[in-house]
Amino acid sequence: MNPQPVTTALQRPQLTPPNGANKVLLHSCCAPCSGEVMEAMLASGIDYTIYFYNPNIHPKKEYEIRKDENKAFADKFNIPFIDADYDMDNWFERAKGMEFEPERGIRCTMCFDMRFERTALYAHENGFPVITSSLGISRWKNMQQINDCGKRAAEKYPDLTYWDYNWRKGGGSQRMIEISKREQFYQQEYCGCAYSLRDSNAWRREQGRETIKIGTKYYGFEDKA
Helix, strand or coil: CCCCCCCCCCCCCCCCCHHHCCEEEEECCCHHHHHHHHHHHHHCCCEEEEEECCCCCCCHHHHHHHHHHHHHHHHHCCCCEEECCCCHHHHHHHCCCCCCCCCCCHHHHHHHHHHHHHHHHHHHHCCCCEEEECHHHCCCCCHHHHHHHHHHHHCCCCCCEECCCCCCCCCHHHHHHHHHHHHCCECCCCCCCHHHHHHHHHHHHHCCCCCCCCCCCECCCCCCC
16 A cells, blocks of 8 residues: 655645656655655656665665665655666765865765766656756755756756755655654665765764664664664
């Protein structure tokens, strides 16, 4: 049985992709961030496909958890799920010299550029007129930074538009959490890259807290062994 879409006091608006298009390629970073985006587009009758390309996620165990959970949620709604290459070595090569840049800095711009470049290329080659991403729904991310990268990638192709919809508004952020709890999604504790994991654990040690344990924390549950 398919899960019932979450409803809140702030109901979802009817969504219309740019230029009246009804075929969208959704770059997804993880199930918690994409859950609301997926259900919102379904509620508006938008035909979309998920494109999972996130070579930044490290280690491989974390990557597999996020990818498998995202695919399982897509399967519940019969949404096509494109599993792109992990491409981790390429990501580390492009990150050289940026290992100690802060989050929301130039390393993150590089990371967003890399993911959007591949998303835009796939969309162009497979007849998708619009791309968008679940990245911007997270309050931990700089939405303008993400949108700039998305637009830059799409501008390379005259047949492609980046949809810069604010997925946080109208209760989107609240529904994102509600869906994550309903589905008992994995609750990741860092953005995904090795440098974020390193810095997050360094901060935890300074605060006298335990370091991050991969694959143990889930929405609605205490830590799993």
